[in-house]
Amino acid sequence: MTEAQPTPNLEIVVENLRKRTRRMLIVFTSIFALLAAALACFGFLVWKKSKSIDKGVEDVAFDQFANGYTEGGNLVTPEVNTIQFLRRGYSISFDSVQYTQEGLALSGTIGNPNQLWIGSLALKFAARPYVYTFRDKWRESYYNSGFFSWTPLGTSARGRRLLVPSLRAHPLLSRSRSPT
Numbered sequence: 001m002t003e004a005q006p007t008p009n010l011e012i013v014v015e016n017l018r019k020r021t022r023r024m025l026i027v028f029t030s031i032f033a034l035l036a037a038a039l040a041c042f043g044f045l046v047w048k049k050s051k052s053i054d055k056g057v058e059d060v061a062f063d064q065f066a067n068g069y070t071e072g073g074n075l076v077t078p079e080v081n082t083i084q085f086l087r088r089g090y091s092i093s094f095d096s097v098q099y100t101q102e103g104l105a106l107s108g109t110i111g112n113p114n115q116l117w118i119g120s121l122a123l124k125f126a127a128r129p130y131v132y133t134f135r136d137k138w139r140e141s142y143y144n145s146g147f148f149s150w151t152p153l154g155t156s157a158r159g160r161r162l163l164v165p166s167l168r169a170h171p172l173l174s175r176s177r178s179p180t
Contacts, residue, residue, distance in 0.1 A: 061142060
């Protein structure tokens with residue numbers, strides 16, 4: 001009453017196992033290739049975003065440096081017949097600006113808005129480059145040492161004996177020489 005099960009052919013069973021193994025190998029290889037491609041794309045996107053963030057951080061750091069550079073002193077441009085205001089209400093107006101072999105020659109007037117007599121006033125002029133002209137040098141020092149110092153193109157000092165209180169301007173004469 002027991003029926004005998006037919007014995008499967010061993011060659012057919014081995015062939016079926018080989019086909020299944022090949023299919024699984026192809027599926028796993030495809031999945032691995034897709035996973036590797038996805039990881040490569042993800043890595044590329046992370047790298048690109050990181051570069052973008054680094055550029056943004058660098059731009060913010062340079063903007064902070066530029067703000068400190070411009071806010072650190074009374075910056076005026078050498079423009080003739082233009083009243084430029086300094087800190088604390090003082091004003092300066094250049095009558096002539098000449099670039100000579102000896103340096104930058106400035107001639108103009110200084111305005112005193114205060115109701116105080118100023119016994120002596122010393123002005124120091126420094127010709128400095130425009131802040132965005134040396135961004136590459138700043139970038140090198142930012143990544144190497146984190147500190148950047150600029151050198152003026154030339155400096156000069158001029159003193160006045162008496163500056164009376166009024167809104168009237170007083171003459172100024174200065175010559176900026178290149179540092180040697």
